Amino acid sequence: MTTDTGTPASAEIGPGTGAALLRHTIGALAERAPAVVAAAAEQMRGLRLGLSFNDGSAATLTPRHSRLVVNAGPAQDPDVEVVFDDRAMNLLFDLQCRPVDQVLPGSLDVRGEPERVLAVWRAFTLLSQRASGLRFVQELWEDYRQQSPALWGTDTRTDRGEARTDPPEATGWTALDYLNRHRPAPATQDAADAGIGGRLVIPPRPLWSGHTSTPWWEELPLTDADLVETMRTVRDRVADEMWHLIPDREPRRDLYDLMREYPARQGKGLRPTLTVAACVAFGGSAQEAVRSAAALELFHNGFLVHDDIADESTHRRGLPTLHTAHGAGLAVNVGDGLNLLAIDAVLSNLDTLGLARTLGLIRETLHMCRESFEGQAMELGWIRHREVPVEDEAYFTMSTKKTGWYTCISPCRIGAVCAGVTDPAVLDRFDEAFRLIGIAFQIQDDVLNLIGDEALYGKEAHGDLYEGKRTVMLIHLLRTSPDLWEHEILRQIVVRPRPEQSTASVRVVLEAMHRHGSIDYAIALADDLAARGIDHFERDLAVIPENRGKAVLRQIAHYVTTRPL
Structure with a gap:
């Protein structure tokens, strides 16, 4: 039996960790953008990926048919191992850098046969580039940052814990700064009512057509084609x-x-x-x-x-x-x-x-x-x-x-x-x-x-x-x-x-x-x-x-x- 995130109910992943962020992100995508998960699973077919994060947490990511299953703890005999430090976490969802530039010497440690490493890299490129347009995923990553504001830079909440309404200051995390600059405006009832007239959801850009996505070099406003929100x-x-x-x-x-x-x-x-x-x-x-x-x-x-x-x-x-x-x-x-x-x-x-x-x-x-x-x-x-x-x-x-x-x-x-x-x-x-x-x-x-x-x-x-x-x-x-x-x-x-x-x-x-x-x-x-x-x-x-x-x-x-x- 699995939970709604695809993780066995008996597994334990501590809250606020990199492993928990992975589990919640994969779970959200399985529900809200399933074609993305299916495409990533196809790239990783037959591989077992072990991930270790900068906070000491670890998880295993395994494709199962068209699903991605997250299990807690270090992987047993993984085909590919990935270890993230703070700098690698900073670049994980960065759409302003080419994917090849995200592997930094001494920062992101990747081990495995070249063909398998490239398969995993293609899968994560799909996940990162296409998932970042989902508001729900943005909120997951923002919550992750809020739990350790000193690690990433300036906190974007007031002293009373309320969300700031003024433009956020630079965080030091390039990907989050990008999201902050392109934060979608809250949907109003008028906008929702208007959306049904000729478009499926508000705002108008789909996350991914199934074949193409917005390239990493185009800084378009981030919008979602969240299947849950659409339905x-x-x-x-x-x-x-x-x-x-x-x-x-x-x-x-x-x-x-x-x-x-x-x-x-x-x-x-x-x-x-x-x-x-x-x-x-x-x-x-x-x-x-x-x-x-x-x-x-x-x-x-x-x-x-x-x-x-x-x-x-x-x-x-x-x-x-x-x-x-x-x-x-x-x-x-x-x-x-x-x-x-x-x-x-x-x-x-x-x-x-x-x-x-x-x-x-x-x-x-x-x-x-x-x-x-x-x-x-x-x-x-x-x-x-x-x-x-x-x-x-x-x-x-x-x-x-x-x-x-x-x-x-x-x-x-x-x-x-x-x-x-x-x-x-x-x-x-x-x-x-x-x-x-x-x-x-x-x-x-x-x-x-x-x-x-x-x-x-x-x-x-x-x-x-x-x-x-x-x-x-x-x-x-x-x-x-x-x-x-x-x-x-x-x-x-x-x-x-x-x-x-x-x-x-x-x-x-x-x-x-x-x-x-x-x-x-x-x-x-x-x-x-x-x-x-x-x-x-x-x-x-x-x-x-x-x-x-x-x-x-x-x-x-x-x-x-x-x-x-």
């Missing part, structure tokens, strides 16, 4: 649109107030961001996609209400499910109402997008719903008839139909239609990339249900085992269990209806999954599917020019490969 901005704007679409009239208590319960338990904003980014990628404005993104979220929440009833789930995003709190009758009606509002929202695009685009949106929406219903029927049918598929491919088909279309593929296609793209040959270019990415995302969600933190995951821990979900782990377990007696016992447990399940029986299945490597198998399979999806993204979507919208789509594609499990 939050889009999510909040789309949530406002949803609130306007839900009527404010009677019966409030038993219908319209209940319609707001699941949308209020906000997720990350993946679907709305895909919709808006695809629209912008094809030359549309973000505002043109907001209504359709809101319709997708209404469909999503309606599906969730019905899914929770069918699955007999007890919790959704950390709170009781709607049918648990208010009864199945009211919950079914709320789910129906949300789906009706979603259809109305799609049709209301006639006023703003015109007939052709609205007809395209209707066609995409109907296809999405049909795929989802068919996938739900497959999964419920397996449970109803006490069947467990033998091969992973059956799971892939079900997962793509049930969640892949409305979570990944359809949001992209609908966003493109909002920009005026109705040619099926162009829209189909999204399908294979986001089919593979969607399956990988669902497998990771299934894994998180077994090994993730319930408070972060937002659903009942081990709920999939209680519900008898036919996950990749379960299919692998029954396919590979060599002992016929054990196989029959496991099969009898997993096909039981939920009311007949117990904590003890669920524990038996979970322990067997660990023992037979089913969870590790699923993680590796998800990584492979996501990597194949990204390959298709680059090939199939080459028709889209490199722009802000495509950059965000690429970041989301890489988010699947970098999020910690």
